[in-house]
Amino acid sequence: MSGRVVIVGAGMGGLASAVRLAAAGHDVTVVEKEEYVGGKARQIAVDGEAIDAGPTVFTLRDVFDDIFRAAGRRLDDYVSVRPAAILARHAWDGESQLNLHADPIRSEEAIGDFAGAAAVRGYRSFRREAARIYGILENSMLRAGKVSWPLPLMWRIGLWRMGDLIAIRPYESLWTVLGEHFADSRLRQLFARYATYCGSSPFATPATLMLISHVEAQGVWLIDGGMSALANALRQLAEEKGARFVLGERVERIEVTRGRASGVILANGERLAADAVIANADPAALGSGAFGADAAQAVPPMKPRNRSLSAMVWLAHARTSGFPLTRHSVFFSPDYPREFADIAAGAPPTDPSVYVCAQDRDASGRGECDTRERLQIIVNAPANGDTHSYANEERERCTLAMRRTLARCGLELEEPLPHALLTPNEFESFLPSTGGAIYGRASHGWAASFLRQGTRTRIPGLYCAGGSTHPGAGVPMAALSGRLAALQVAKDLASTRRFHPAVMPGGMSMRSATTEGTG
Known part of the structure; x- marks a missing residue:
């Protein structure tokens, strides 16, 4: 069933949510403080030329x-x-x-010319391991809702697949495991750099992040x-499906009524009522009170030491x-x-x-x-x-x-x-x-993926999306977070309508005050 959805922020996660929800028939309004869409995927003029200043x-x-x-x-x-x-x-x-x-064959040839036959063998073994890790986690974690502890992830992967559970190597650092594949320090450094794609140090990230190199190799x-052209295309598509964009207006406060998100208040004083609100912003801003004291209760605060x-x-x-x-x-x-x-x-x-x-x-x-x-x-x-x-x-x-x-x-x-x-x-x-x-929270330590903010928050009706939210940083991951938010909003709105009818005979409409966990 359709509902009113306000999306705070027009980054890739917010745009992906807007398209999916508008296409499904929901009443979608996107509020963005800048005069353009795309979030980090922005351009800045230098010497009269527009230069991409975000992801490339x-x-x-x-x-x-x-x-x-x-x-x-x-x-x-x-x-x-x-x-x-x-x-x-x-x-x-x-x-x-x-x-x-x-072409991976051309890469092998280039690596052989650069560092010899042993390096080619190391590259092949590295590619196999990275592909296996990606294959294990693609549908169990990257394209699925966040899990808050290893056991639910183990259930998704399959408790009988113990070999796969061990193969993702969460307790070893990326830098250490790369040493198993590459004796040449230059190649070790090259493939360690992929940790920086999520704003992290290769000396502190788990070897699980080898999967990033597999993503790029595809x-x-x-x-x-540039990336801003993609953002503008998503805006156009969302508008074609009925979404409305309010640009150049800042959200002063996310409104919480009876324990549930009920809309947003703009800096100009205008109120936009909503059945669901998606915060396409860094959860650190939400937790710090940037969207009001009530909304700050939705997520844990971010400690500076955990920053990317x-x-x-x-x-x-x-x-x-x-x-x-x-x-x-x-x-x-x-x-x-x-x-x-x-x-x-x-x-x-x-x-x-x-x-x-x-x-x-x-x-x-x-x-x-x-x-x-x-x-x-x-x-x-x-x-x-x-x-x-x-x-x-x-x-x-x-x-x-x-x-x-x-x-x-x-x-x-x-x-x-x-x-x-x-x-x-x-x-x-x-x-x-x-x-x-x-990039939001750094991916340091085995538990980092479980600690990243998920789609749901502690406040019913308030959701998170974006590169600082599960499944992680980067343009496609931000878009996947938008997909997860849209799916969860649609599911929750349908459930709310089913069990709490919008119109009660002889009375007023009531919204559920049922609490939801962070997920």
Whole structure:
């Protein structure tokens, strides 16, 4: 049965929820404080050019195919999407370069040329293990509702499949297990980097996160117009199905009546009544009281020590020379443990690894780049944007460290560099109550996945969605969280209507005050 749903935030999770709920006939209103949709998938103008300032790697295309299919549409009718031939190009110095390809055979050949036959065997064994972990968890956890303890997960996987339960390796660190596959420290570092996709240290994350490399190996896709084009396509689709968008308006408070979410109050004083509210925001903001004292009871507060990484992000429109950039390129630090020790100590790394997204390069790495090109450059940093001020001197020092890494690997940027720099301070402003943590809760320790906020909250009628909610960070995972929220809302609304009729003979409509657990 249909109901009124207000979605707070138009990030990927909120947009995915909006499409599914509107397509199912619900009355959907999306409220977004910015003037655009997409959340972190935003663009910022530099030197007159719009540069993607958020996520750049698009994987698990099938997640979005499913969203459009649920609304009777096709993704390809809304955006131009094509596969990347090169997943990423990696460098350690001016001589050591390695491509990973969409074709795994080409990747094997490249690894063999780079590090020898033993490295190829290690890569094959690593791929098998990563694929097995993904296969075990894909439908039992990643695409299913959150479980709060290992035993329910064991039931989903099957208690009789003890080998699979052991195979996900939750009690060993990613860095340690990679040493079983790769004797070459460069390859160990390359595949350890996937921990940063969810804002975590490879020295503290469980080896379970090898599955991230398998996700990328299934295909990286390039979207004309960047990730914001995908967000705009989802908005268009949601509107076609009847959803309404209120942009440039901030939600002052999530209203709770008789123990249940009943609507939202905007900063301009307007009230939007709702049978269900989906908070497409970092749960840390919800728990800190950013949406009112009543709503703060919905989730546990986030402790700063549990935050994911933040970042220093340079958005540049610049000439480049030397290193042959592809769409995604990574330039590694010579001392990976020290890099993460610096971050753990509360400072950006002095000798950082650097990721560069060359947004004008095509699927093979070529592009019209004989003049200036649009670049997003990322260095990992601590999520201390609420306690530490990144003054101009420190910003310049970080910029010089970033340029040293690139120069060591052969990439030169024009000087002066036309750019804007986002630090943890800017991310804290954009993502309040997070310290600038971009990925929500860090995936450190065996229990991290069970501690991440789930779809349901402690307040009936109030739900969470987004990259900081189960199943985790990244564009497809945020969209999966939106799917889970939409399914739970629809199920709960149907149950409420069935057992608590909207109209009682001779009386007024009443809503259930039944409590729900966090899940």
